[in-house]
Amino acid sequence: MKNLLKLLSPFAPDQSGAVGVLYELDGLVVICDAGGCAGNICGFDEPRWSTKKSAVFSAGLRDMDAILGRDDKLIEKTAMAVGQTKVRFTAVVGTPVPAVIATDYKALKRMAENKTGLPAICVDCTGTRLYDDGEQRAYLELFKTFAMQKYETEKGRLGVIGCTPLATGYMTDSLFRQAYGDNAVFFGMGSGVDEIAAAGKCEKNIVISTGGIEAAEYLKQTFGIPYETDFPMTPAMNSVLENDLDGKKILVVHQQFAANKMRRSLKEKFDCTVDVGTFFKLYNEYKQDGDCFIADEEQLVQKVRDGGYDAVVIDNICNRALRGFEGQLIDLPHFAVSGRLDENGGQTCLA
């Protein structure tokens, strides 16, 4: 049955992706939920929670708040928290509850701005979509709200969009700095809302998560900043290259830009054929023949079975679904899939 998972667990949802983008920006982030979604995000999908403080709170909605649509109560609570913490803006991140009751985010944004005097953004998440969808919405809202001005372009200044633990498995910017240099700005990781506001200074943007494409396109349309996609080589990717894959047909399953980088590296080192599969967004502009979107575990099994692959490079939490596969399974962790960080050697991380 479609959407029935018998062997895999659900992947990181959109609200986790949105919080991952906003986490380091000194905002007051309100997850519009009853408590469970915030608990999941802070306790599982946000590995920085135990190392770096951030004002991420649950709205603590109760049934009557939802049924009666008590937005004013939410704004009262938000204003109270703004008075108790030092923040630059407020953000409301949606969950299934506001999705069911059709919360009016535009009104919420206006009410929050009027009550707190701070800029406000709302990210329309539903909990039914995946993390890169939430990243996409959060980046777009951020740049639309804060990047208002076109500055003179700073030569050599790179903007990197998509540095989130969910997309990359890294919760600090060390790997990205190594790959893109000290002149790069990693939006949302090791940088704040001032860097978002100054996005117009960048000479070029590099998008490393599929959740960053629309924001990059927005910055291109608004400020004329060109962009390209890439992904830094990670230790886990280098480990994949230690296998003997000459003459093999390989399927790489990850987020599209990480998988594309893995493909390039494999093809540089080996005489091999590589397809990319992804559970997340698949952009036609960056795909090749044989690449595909994988909707659920049934499609994963089918793709592997029908593709005639000798090896599958995939997060090893998916091995359960591929237990009938006779070829080689090679681990490539993806935090949004398994909660395993590349940064800590692929160990499971509980924030």
Added chain:
Amino acid sequence: MNNAFYITAAQLAKAGFENTPDELLSAKHLIYSSPATLAFNSPGAQGFGVKRAGLAIPGSVMLLVSPGCCGRNTTMQSRLCGYQDRFFYLLLDDTDIVTGRHLTKIPEAVKEVYEFCDKKPSAVMICITCVDALLGTDMDRVSRKCEELAGVPVVPCYMYALTREKKLPPMAAVRKAVYSLLKPQKRHPDAMNILGYFSPLNDDSEIYELLTKAGIKSIREISRCEDFAQYEKMSQANFNLVLNSEARYAAQQMSETLGIPYIEMMRMYSIDKIHNQYMSLASAIGVTFDDSEHYSEAKAVIEDFGKRRGKLNFAIGEFLNADSFELACALLGCGHGVSEIYGTVGERNFRFIEKIAKLSPETKIFSNLSPTMLDYEPSGKTIDVCIGNDAGYYHSGVPTVDWNEERQPFGYAGVKLLFEKLDEALKGVGK
């Protein structure tokens, strides 16, 4: 920088429960899921949330019917706790949550899950979440359809975080659910059940000995049932002993449907209160208990600890196998100090706060969930030891006893174990 909000025990007792400040009432402010609180603040984050608790029925599996976000943490839970073969997910999309069309898919999904399992499950628990709470789903009706199609008992459980402060909050509702498959049968006068926890009491708890000496031959706990047949025998009980108030509704249900009466006790750390409770229990079931030896042993352990360690100053959290305020009262009664408590003030435990106000009026009471805790910094009296890993989070480097093991401490044995653990934590710390 702002400071974390607190109120002293004396101020709070004087104000009265009705005037509890908003900062201590979770319904009145945003909720801070700090690293200190994650384990208990999310209905499914760690420990026994609704999902894991719902699998207390031996041999059962769970189908979580929800948006993907609700099942996300189960990745971890499944792997760490060996549940990976017991969780299944029917993911809802945007159209499902608007139209409720997913309800028609559930019976087919249950059938597919049942057929997929090599070892056929004893029951399928269907766990639904906030979406269905708002849609007003009649899950009993859906469950009956599932049973007809799949030929297996199907039990709904409700992970409705939206109703956490209602009369039947999620953790109370799931306790009702896990006993709902029991069928009436002949009751045995020498059989009883312990209700309240999803893991057993520590084997050395004197409650087993006291009950056995009083003539009880079968003491059953759901977590000790190895298979469904053993679980079914729980309806032979002559009475239920409720050790956690969240099991009260389950006990009421068993009283109505199975005719099993119940008696309620509370886990306490004051040995005089423990004694009083045992005497009340004995009186209620018409037996006598001689707990003098256990009482003396526990008293000796407390006194010995006090002699060796001197007067210690405690910080007490709330993610622990105790009521934070009762535990504070017990420690104050032993002559120790309690400077800080991170807990949830409620009508039930306010009497302990009044007692703390008399014994230690300056004790500071914080709410773990207040956004102001983002800025918590230790101040005031030096803390010698923490109980609860949330307290330990605030006082990094201070010896800490987590006191949240899955095996449940109870009675005098629980008191002795706590002081043993405190001794272990303080090893090497001069006093």
